[in-house]
Amino acid sequence: MKPATFLLRLLASLSGAACLVFAQSPCENLKSLSVPNTTLTAVESVAAGPYQAPAGAGRGAGGPVVVQAGGRGRGGAQPQLLPAHCRVAATLTPSSDSDIKMELWMPTESWNGKFQMVGNGGWAGIISFPQMAAALREGYATASTDTGHSGGNGMFALDHPEKIVDFGWRAVHETVLKSKLLIDAYYGQNPKYSYWNGCSTGGRQALVEVTKFPDDFDGVVAGAPANPHIHLHAAGVERSIELMHNPEGALSQAKVETLHKAVLNACDARDGVKDGLIDNPEKCHFDPASLLCKGADSDTCLTAAQVKTVQIVYSDVKTKKGEIVWTGFEPGGELQYASLRNIPTQPGGGWDSIRILGHQDANYDFHKFDLDSDLALADKSGIDAHTYDLSAFKNHGGKLLMYHGWADQAIPPGNTVNFYKGVMATMGGSQEDWLRLFMVPGMQHCAGGAGTDQFNKMAVLERWREGGVAPKEIVAAHVSNGQVDMTRPLCPYPQEAVYKGSGSANDAANFSCKAQ
Secondary structure, X not given: OOXXXXXXXXXXXXXXXXXXXXXXXXXXXXXXXXXOOEEEEEEEEEOOEEOEOOOOOOOOOOOOOEOEOOOOOOOOOOEOEEOOEEEEEEEEOOOOOOOEXXXXXXXXXXXXXXXEEEOOOOOOOOOOHHHXXXXXXOOOEEEEEOOOOOOOOOHHHOOOHHHHHHHHHHHHHHHHHHHHHHHHHHHOOOOOEXXXXXXXXXXXXXXXXHHHOOOOOOEEEEEOOOOOHHHHHHHHHHHHHHHHOOOOOOOOHHHHHHHHHHHHHHHHHHHOOOOOOOOOHHHOOOOHHHHEOOOOOOOOOEOXXXXXXXXXXXXXXXXXXXXXXXXOOOOOOHHHOHHHHOOOOOOOOOHHHHHHHHOOOOOOOHHHOOHHHHHXXXXXXXXXXXOOOOHHHHHOOOEEEEEEEOOOOOOOOHHHHHHHHHHHHHHOOOOOOOEEEEEEOXXXXXXXXXXXXXXXXXXXXXXXXXXXXXOOOEEEEEEEOOEEEEEEEEOEOOOEXXXXXXXXXXXXXXXXXXXX
């Protein structure tokens, strides 16, 4: 295809004119595209085979990245084969200080006609290659961005207000726009459906997208959302400082196990079966003071300082007015809660959000930290979605599938429940035709843990968005040593999985979803 033809089609896409139909273009012909505020840094056909990130393929790649079986890059697994695809790498510059890296991979054959963008974790700063690989193997054209910086901290934002905007929302949105334009140029048609798939920061990005740009995606998976990012980090700093003021409160591993056993004894059987999982920690009313040592200290009791540590970890962080900034960690995940065992000596939980996004001062003294005022200051960065009104996304026909592990050791899950309740209260009535939340007993951050953490989120979302089949329950699995050893139904909140009274507790068929 001639460069002039590409330019005509590009202009048509940008102006919203009717789509012009052309034959599919070879990958290398995309080099002739002139895309506003975009430099194409690599356009190449990639043969089928094990994926290794080529030199310079996105900041933070750290050399070759081998995508392992399962798409998580874990050592010891065999490299996963990827289908042949057209790889496009680009740098986006929507502002004079923007330097956004993105990648788009498009299957050479057997494209499913859909686009899936994958989210980031933490402070981002890298392109999510393993998640892209998983999407590519399933036939999607797929994209990811580093959100405009490298490195897993907030230092990029010091004296760079435009980079804060890029991290907050602009990098994702610009990557969506450029990806759709390139997909249309390569295949000669727009994607039939566009999907988002993200967890943690990717969950936050999802909620920002459906709020700010409700037409970008037709369906969205938002796992364990770190939204509002500023509130999560401010609460983490406040909690760490409270723990610092209780220096004698660290629990030994034996005491953590004592605590966990006591929690299970109090709450495990609520769903009708003792299985080491607490189905709904919201209804687990365990008092850590019940373990206070009556005599000499031992592994089977807690000192007064240790009881206080547990109370801090479980408790919601609140402003002076009593408003919840972020909920506490839930009972049931004690074996993973590092703050029970390690008393910090420096503020944790996202100090860069306070000192950099808030104060623009890398040397800001944490002894001056004030939850209310520092939270309000950092919130002015504008990176978060602060609304429960998602009516524009609903009216677009979008479907929002949310999930969160009850034993999440990184992002306390109660805030996701509160977000869901806030949407229900704001938009009124039942919203289950487009929004559903699935809380996963025993699951840690995004995956892992004793619970049934394995389920095909995209398949559930596609059936819902494309086939109109809303998920009444999701059968999920727990995998150990490569084998499924338990299945359970995940239930749309506020329902819970309740044991029917007979049959194996490891078989989802013996549970039903009920409102308790």
